[in-house]
Amino acid sequence: MSVRGMEERVVWIIPLPFIPPTSIEPCPSSVGHLHVTPQQSGGGTTPLRVPGSFGLGSQTGICYDKSVRGNDLFPNAPEPESAGAEGPDPDAPQRQPLAARMRPRNLDEFTGQSHILAPGMLLRRAIEADRIQSLIFYGPPGTGKTSLAQIIARQTRSKFERLSGVESNVADMRRVLGGAVNRLENTGQSTILFIDEIHRFNKAQQDVLLPDVESGAVRLIGATTHNPFFFVNSPLVSRSQIFELEPMGEEEVLELLQRALADKERGLGHLKIRAEEEALRHLARVSDGDARKGLNSLEIAALTTAPQADGVIHIDLAVAEACIQKRAVVYDGDGDAHYDTISAFIKSMRGGDADAALYWLAKMIHAGEDPRFITRRILICAAEDVGLADPMALVLAVAAHTAGEFTGWPEARIPIAEATVYIATASKSNSACVAIDKALEDVRSGRTLAVPQSLRDTHYAGAQRLGHGQDYKYAHDFPDHFVAQDYLGAARRYYEPTEQGSEKKIKERLEKWRSQIEALRGPNPAAAGQ
Numbered sequence: 457m458s459v460r461g462m463e464e465r466v467v468w469i470i471p472l473p474f475i476p477p478t479s480i481e482p483c484p485s486s487v488g489h490l491h492v493t494p495q496q497s498g499g500g501t502t503p504l505r506v507p508g509s510f511g512l513g514s515q516t517g518i519c520y521d522k523s524v525r526g527n528d529l530f531p532n533a534p535e536p537e538s539a540g541a542e543g544p545d546p547d548a549p550q551r552q553p554l555a556a557r558m559r560p561r562n563l564d565e566f567t568g569q570s571h572i573l574a575p576g577m578l579l580r581r582a583i584e585a586d587r588i589q590s591l592i593f594y595g596p597p598g599t600g601k602t603s604l605a606q607i608i609a610r611q612t613r614s615k616f617e618r619l620s621g622v623e624s625n626v627a628d629m630r631r632v633l634g635g636a637v638n639r640l641e642n643t644g645q646s647t648i649l650f651i652d653e654i655h656r657f658n659k660a661q662q663d664v665l666l667p668d669v670e671s672g673a674v675r676l677i678g679a680t681t682h683n684p685f686f687f688v689n690s691p692l693v694s695r696s697q698i699f700e701l702e703p704m705g706e707e708e709v710l711e712l713l714q715r716a717l718a719d720k721e722r723g724l725g726h727l728k729i730r731a732e733e734e735a736l737r738h739l740a741r742v743s744d745g746d747a748r749k750g751l752n753s754l755e756i757a758a759l760t761t762a763p764q765a766d767g768v769i770h771i772d773l774a775v776a777e778a779c780i781q782k783r784a785v786v787y788d789g790d791g792d793a794h795y796d797t798i799s800a801f802i803k804s805m806r807g808g809d810a811d812a813a814l815y816w817l818a819k820m821i822h823a824g825e826d827p828r829f830i831t832r833r834i835l836i837c838a839a840e841d842v843g844l845a846d847p848m849a850l851v852l853a854v855a856a857h858t859a860g861e862f863t864g865w866p867e868a869r870i871p872i873a874e875a876t877v878y879i880a881t882a883s884k885s886n887s888a889c890v891a892i893d894k895a896l897e898d899v900r901s902g903r904t905l906a907v908p909q910s911l912r913d914t915h916y917a918g919a920q921r922l923g924h925g926q927d928y929k930y931a932h933d934f935p936d937h938f939v940a941q942d943y944l945g946a947a948r949r950y951y952e953p954t955e956q957g958s959e960k961k962i963k964e965r966l967e968k969w970r971s972q973i974e975a976l977r978g979p980n981p982a983a984a985g986q
Contacts (some may be wrong), residue, residue, distance in 0.1 A: 554755035555748040557722040558712065559603045566607065567712055567747070568704040569600060579699055586612050588648060590669055590676040592684045592693065595701030596793075598746030601679035604701075605650045608677065615639060615647045617674075621656030629664050636674045647674045654678035655687035662689045669695055703745025710740040712747050713754050724758050728768045731757075735776035742780050753780040794825075801876075802833055806841045810880040817869075817876055827868045831857035834875050845885035845957035852878050883957030891951035898948070908945045940972035947977065 560566040563573060563580060572579045582588055588608060593601040609616040617632045636647035649665075651657070668674045669692065676696060678684070684693055704712075713736050716723035736754075743750035757771045757779040764770055797816055804812035820830055835853045842849035856875035860868040912924035929939045949970075953963035 553752055554716055554723065555598075555751040558716050558719065558751060559606060560600075561610065562607060566600065566603065568708045569604075569701055571702070572699050573604075583608055583611060586614070588612065588614075588675055588677070590692075590696040592654070592676075592678040592680065592688065592696045592698050593701055594680055594682075594684050594698060596703055596745065597681060598743075598748035598750075599701040599703060600747070601701060602652060605652075605677050605679060608648065609650070612648055613645075614675070615645055616650065617647060618650045618652070621651055621653035624651075626661060626664055629661070633665070633668045633674060636668065640673055646672075648677060649674045650677045650679070652679050653681075655680040655682040655684070659689060662692055666691050704747050705745070706737070706740045709743055709745070709747055709750045710736055713739060713750055716751055716754060724755070727758060728763070729758055729771060730768050731771040732773065735771050735773045738773055738776045739780055749780070798829070798833055801830075802837050805834075805837050805876060805880045806884070808880055808884070810877045813876050813880045814873060817873060821865065821869055824865075827860040827865060827872060828857070830872060831860050831875070834872070834879060838875075838879050840889045841884055841886055842879055842882045843885040843888045844959045844962060845883035845954065847958065849879050849882045883959075885954045885956045885959050887951060887953055887959065894950045895948075898950075905945050908942055910941065938969055938972075940969070940976045942973070942977060947974075 563583065566573060571577070574580065579591075593604060595601060605618075609618075615636070617636070619628055619632065632647075632649060636649070639645050639647060651665075654662075665674075665676060666689070669676050676692070678688065678692075678696070680687060684696075684698055713731075717725065717729055717731060719725045731754075735757075739750050739753050739757075743753065753776070754771075757775050758769055760779070761769050761771060761775055797819055801813055801816035801820070804810075804816060817830065831853070835850070835857060838849040838853040852875050856871040859871040863871075909924060910926060910928040912922075914924050927941075929941050931937050931939050933939075951966075953959050953966055955963060
């Protein structure tokens with residue numbers, strides 16, 4: 457059976473229960489459809505009028521004859537028509553949420569994402585010229601990923617197929633990919649495959665896409681709210697251009713809300729609505745860059761507010777606040793928002809901005825972050841960034857960690873905030889962190905030093921016979937509890953104290969001790985390059 461021609465005949469044979477036949481006659485109603493005349497007890501035959509059935513020996517079946525037109529071996533099934541339906545339901549679009557009805561139909565209607573869609577930008581030029589390659593759109597909800605894919609579907613001359621990472625399975629993927637290969641071989645028409653929520657596919661499912669993306673049989677457009685470098689297979693990422701969509705600005709969301717109020721065809725323009733600018737700005741601000749959230753909240757306000765005596769629906773600030781209520785903070789427990797927020801928290805403490813650090817802390821508390829996750833990062837910051845400039849920072853961080861484990865939310869917010877403010881406002885020094893990294897680099901590079909004889913262990917019998925511990929000087933037997941002696945066997949300098957906070961006193965003391973040790977060691981040409 458051929459499936460590559462413009463019109464071929466495809467036959468499916470479905471077995472039926474046994475009916476002993478004595479003759480097979482073509483069904484006159486359709487070429488290729490047969491019917492069976494079973495044996496009767498009186499010796500005669502009575503045709504069994506089952507169009508498309510036939511019998512062979514002891515087997516009986518139904519033969520379906522179907523023509524394959526065009527290039528799709530698996531064409532999309534037609535939508536079932538309701539009994540008695542006279543045509544499309546004119547009210548069907550109005551049953552969709554406002555955000556779905558107001559999706560942009562072309563690039564001119566698309567709002568936001570000017571960093572990738574402004575005139576002259578790469579992605580816009582590619583869409584307008586229908587030169588789309590494999591793409592992955594990545595960003596938070598409500599930023600236009602699906603809308604952008606639908607715009608591409610309208611403007612492209614390629615066959616546009618859509619799958620969902622939530623609903624589709626491997627069989628669906630193979631059906632679409634098989635049709636794409638057949639279409640490309642017969643007509644040269646390429647296929648764009650859009651996969652919404654592509655991060656929902658596991659590794660095995662994503663691997664099914666790889667051969668056809670690699671060969672160019674399909675051009676992939678994936679949409680995801682998760683970082684594709686973590687949640688999409690590396691081979692697919694390396695063959696795709698990644699475009700990150702940013703949360704929409706307040707003014708951009710406000711523009712969409714005003715457009716929806718004015719649009720009589722798809723929006724709320726058919727209603728008599730008077731919306732105060734203060735109310736619209738509140739919706740735009742609290743939607744947190746999510747256009748879908750803002751539009752759907754506006755629709756709730758319009759449909760649930762009773763008209764006034766003049767028949768006008770009045771949307772004021774109180775109505776807007778009731779319709780959008782509490783903002784859902786964009787924060788995922790194991791994704792970008794999780795790590796981006798903790799990164800901003802640490803960098804704010806390091807930079808000395810206590811207010812910014814408290815905001816990022818509040819965001820994590822509001823999202824229900826594990827307090828131990830936060831306090832572990834505070835511990836790290838206290839040791840790495842404050843260090844010896846204020847050793848009490850580490851003590852307070854440990855105390856906050858312990859208190860947080862004992863109390864949990866919401867009380868844990870108090871000791872954790874205390875540690876956050878202390879570390880953010882403390883003197884900073886990373887000298888200890890830099891020093892240990894320099895020493896580790898020496899060890900890793902293979903420049904291992906032998907332990908000097910005077911410092912070697914002497915607790916076991918025979919150690920003195922080996923010369924261990926000879927000439928060792930016990931520091932507490934000397935003035936100021938310090939004595940100059942060679943503790944390393946080579947000239948090395950890793951720790952460079954700063955003059956920040958209490959480390960200034962450490963620097964003064966260390967310089968005095970180092971001068972005595974260097975005087976004892978004397979000139980060391982071999983150490984000159986260290």
